[in-house]
Amino acid sequence: MTSTQHDGTETGHVMAPTDVIGSGQEGSLFDQVRAWTQRVRGGEMGALPAIGGFVVLTILFTVLVGIFRPAQYFFNVGNFAVLAQQAAPLVMLGMALVFVILLGEIDLSAGVTAGVSMGLFAVLVSRFGVNWILALVFAFAAGLVIGTLIGFFVARVGIPSFVVTLGLFLGLQGVQLILLTGTGSGNTSIPLQVPEVLAIQNANLPIWGGWVMLVVALAISAATSFWDRYRRTRAGVPNRTISLVWAKLIIIAVVGGVAVFLLNQNRGRAATQLGDQQIGGTTVEGVPMVVPFVLAILWLGTFLLDRTKYGRYLYAIGGNAEAARRSGVNVVLIRWVAFIICSGLAVLAGLFLASRVGTVDATMGRDLVLSGVAAAVVGGVSLFGGRGRLMHAAVGALVIAVITNGLGLLGLPSGINYAVTGGVLILAATVDALSRRRSGGART
């Protein structure tokens, strides 16, 4: 075992004959990469299959759309911006569901929770003239109440979450219908007339806003990395080679930089050249407004899951609830709160969806939940509980959004879309089950 990277203060114990327990942080960049490869082979694939799928699908659709629909473009900036906006509600709902899926539970009502809360929002604003901020507070409160209710029945009473949330899935659709038709008009669709809400999915950041976002992301990433290293050094345990930190920062800078640069290009309709004059044309440029919202939630949620007791206990309960209970973890409370977080984030998914569609109707969010579950599973979150990250659900949601977007551009009927998405879900669940078997089989 190499101890070259051991920058602990107590250098004495490195030489001790009994010091054979490593921490997995020693060794050169090469050693780290090799160890990572071994973990992947051992079945800890994380989001790798989904990232691979994303790349393959992107290439596939670029080629297919290029051949069959020459008038359309899959691989261009305009479509990427559309893709980000299409994916945003799904990314949010997928991330919401991760909190309950990590427990080995499910929330089938997350989609209609999004729908009902937005139904309430729209009714309050359009029919009762309530201030939109106040209405939004009510919408989130409705989500939290639903989450509290689910948590009560699942964590406290002990009913399987599948049954409770299936019941709510049906019941809340009824509530939604009553809400929207309550005033008697036959029309169950309410247009959203709140510019601030519509802006989330229709406006873009100013050019400089995208760059500021990237710099903030880099700063946060660098700060947490170096803070962690400082604390490890202080405790006297080895740190990973610092080149990994630089590699991570460079990847964020390059990928993020390219994305921001491209999205800052004008993707509006080109002007018509008429003699010397430019006629018409629109300027659409900048990172879609929804992106920083999603990134902020992703960062906050990941922080909660990775660095706080709440997150650790969520994973522990998903892995072995009895072990957590015997360790003094308040299992009921942790599970209860997970459902509240899930429903709360579902409201945000609903907000993104409503902002994109521009109206709220009686079936809003109904079909979103299964795509959300699919997103999480495709991304590598295990339905058996205890394994997965928010990032995985986000990547999984992008994969599903790419399928929907690409098949749409190819002009295929939506039936094909459902069939392909379903197929990808089953494939992902198979990968999950097989990798579980493999990592279980590593036991000797």
Add this chain to the structure above:
Amino acid sequence: MVQPIIELTEIVKGFGPVSVLKGVNLRAYPGKVTALVGDNGAGKSTLIKGLAGVQPYDSGTVTFDGREVHLASPRDASALGIEVVYQDLALADNLDIVQNMFLGREETEWGTFDEGVMEKQASDTLRSLSVRTVKSVRQKVSSLSGGQRQTVAIARAVLKNARVVILDEPTAALGVAQTEQVLNLVKRLAEQGVAVILISHNLADIFEVADYISVLYLGQMVAELETAKTTRDEVVGYITGTKTPAGAQA
């Protein structure tokens, strides 16, 4: 004789009409291994769950360090330094060794984990137990062998200065070499001054490590023997009930 660190007197516990413990006495001494034996259904698990605070006793007294204590919850027990390593290993497979050892008592700074401190303490504890088989403290528990898991479970128990460690069938599912490893670990625990209570069906193991043997028979403590002054046949006799409690040195 040394003062027992923990002493149970006249412990009674029943579940509805079934009385499982009918006035049991048990003592454990610091630096000594006390084996608790008895056939299935003798009440061993019930006795242990009471000590762990998971299932409080109906009546009887528990004396810890000479003063009477009440074990109403797992927190009471661990506050005193009583730790239980359960037969079905209370470890979460999806977490790594450090995370498992600190589960429920993580070191935090401003509400976030101080991973460095936890990693240091975990590897120091493993090192103090002369554990040599674990490659990295950041390995997932799912990748460990049965013996290694048992080792982690025991290391978890002694992480925070445990004074009484109760091991429930620690060698039941292990091979020969791994059993030897765990038994060595048990001896080392005792050398560190911990009072070890070892539950086992394997008399060979017990005669190898235990200083005292207490035999439960149908909810009653029928014998408290010194290992050096007894034989296997005698212990088997008490376990199966062919020898009567009359010979016990209650």
